Amino acid sequence: MPNVPSKTLLRVDDITMAFGGIVAVANLSLTVETGEILALVGPNGAGKTTTFHVIAGVHKPTAGRIIFDDQDITFYRPDGRCRAGVARTFQITQPFQELTVEENVMVGSLAYHRSIADARKDARRYVGMVGLSDRANVLAKGLSTGQRKRLEMARAMATRPKLLLLDEVTGGVDQKSIPGLIELVKQLRREGLTLVIIEHNMRVINELADRAIFMNRGKKMAEGTPEDVMQRPEVVELYLGEEVLHG
Ligand SMILES: Nc1ncnc2c1ncn2[C@@H]1O[C@H](COP(=O)(O)OP(=O)(O)OP(=O)(O)O)[C@@H](O)[C@H]1O
Ligand SMILES: [Mg+2]
Structure with a gap:
C-alpha cells in the first residue's frame, strides 16, 4: 500500500496556562494526527486536564495558539470549538442527574435537529453505540460509574466531533468494566474518530494509544510510543508510584 501522508488535525503550539502564580501548563506543544489515539500521561497536577x-475552550491560554483542522481556534468559545469538531468528556462526570440517559444525549443532538423527535431518534443511536440501550430511560443519577462514562461519551459523540478528548474514562471504574470501555474506544476510532485520552491505567494506555506524551509540572517530559515513554528512567521514577496508586 502506498504511504498516505498523515494530516495533522490538532496543533497545540507553545501553550502556557497560568492561574495567578500557578503555571499549570508551561510552553506545551503537541500535534495530533487524524485517526490516531494520543495518550496524555503524568502524575496528579501535571496539567493534563x-x-x-x-x-x-474552557480556559483561554495565557500564551500560545491552538490550530484545529487548519483553523486558529485559540479564541473560539467552547460552543464554537464544539461546532468546529472538538468534543470532550469530564474527569468528574457531569450529567443532568434528573434527566434520563436518552434525554442527556438529546442535549448534544439538539445542536443538529430542530425537531425533538429527530433529536430523540439521533440520541437513541448514540445511546446504542455506547451500549446503554437498556438504560435509555433510566435517570442519569441511577447509573454506575462505568455507565456514566459511557453516557459522557454518547453525549460527546452526539455533537459529531472529529476529535474526542477523554479525561480518565477508566478512572474509578471497576476492573471488570474496563475491557468493555477499551473496546468502545477502539470502535470509535474505527469509525474515523481521532482521540486524545488522559489515562492512568497502564493496560489501557498500552492497548489503545499509538503515541504517549508524559507531562510533569505542566511540561512535556517525554514523547514516543507508550512502551518507549514508560521505560524512560525519569518517567519510571516520577510515575511508578502513581500507577500503583491509580491501579
Ligand atoms: N482553575 C484553576 N485555578 C487555579 N489552579 C488550577 C486551576 N485548574 C488547575 N489548577 C492547578 O493546575 C495544576 C494542574 O492541574 P490539572 O488538573 O491540569 O492536573 P492533572 O494532570 O489533570 O491532574 P490529575 O491527574 O490529578 O487529574 C494543579 O496544580 C492544579 O491545582
Ligand atoms: Mg486531571
Whole structure:
C-alpha cells in the first residue's frame, strides 16, 4: 500500500496556562494526527486536564495558539470549538442527574435537529453505540460509574466531533468494566474518530494509544510510543508510584 501522508488535525503550539502564580501548563506543544489515539500521561497536577480545558475552550491560554483542522481556534468559545469538531468528556462526570440517559444525549443532538423527535431518534443511536440501550430511560443519577462514562461519551459523540478528548474514562471504574470501555474506544476510532485520552491505567494506555506524551509540572517530559515513554528512567521514577496508586 502506498504511504498516505498523515494530516495533522490538532496543533497545540507553545501553550502556557497560568492561574495567578500557578503555571499549570508551561510552553506545551503537541500535534495530533487524524485517526490516531494520543495518550496524555503524568502524575496528579501535571496539567493534563488543564490542557484539555485549553483545547476545549474552557480556559483561554495565557500564551500560545491552538490550530484545529487548519483553523486558529485559540479564541473560539467552547460552543464554537464544539461546532468546529472538538468534543470532550469530564474527569468528574457531569450529567443532568434528573434527566434520563436518552434525554442527556438529546442535549448534544439538539445542536443538529430542530425537531425533538429527530433529536430523540439521533440520541437513541448514540445511546446504542455506547451500549446503554437498556438504560435509555433510566435517570442519569441511577447509573454506575462505568455507565456514566459511557453516557459522557454518547453525549460527546452526539455533537459529531472529529476529535474526542477523554479525561480518565477508566478512572474509578471497576476492573471488570474496563475491557468493555477499551473496546468502545477502539470502535470509535474505527469509525474515523481521532482521540486524545488522559489515562492512568497502564493496560489501557498500552492497548489503545499509538503515541504517549508524559507531562510533569505542566511540561512535556517525554514523547514516543507508550512502551518507549514508560521505560524512560525519569518517567519510571516520577510515575511508578502513581500507577500503583491509580491501579
Ligand atoms: N482553575 C484553576 N485555578 C487555579 N489552579 C488550577 C486551576 N485548574 C488547575 N489548577 C492547578 O493546575 C495544576 C494542574 O492541574 P490539572 O488538573 O491540569 O492536573 P492533572 O494532570 O489533570 O491532574 P490529575 O491527574 O490529578 O487529574 C494543579 O496544580 C492544579 O491545582
Ligand atoms: Mg486531571
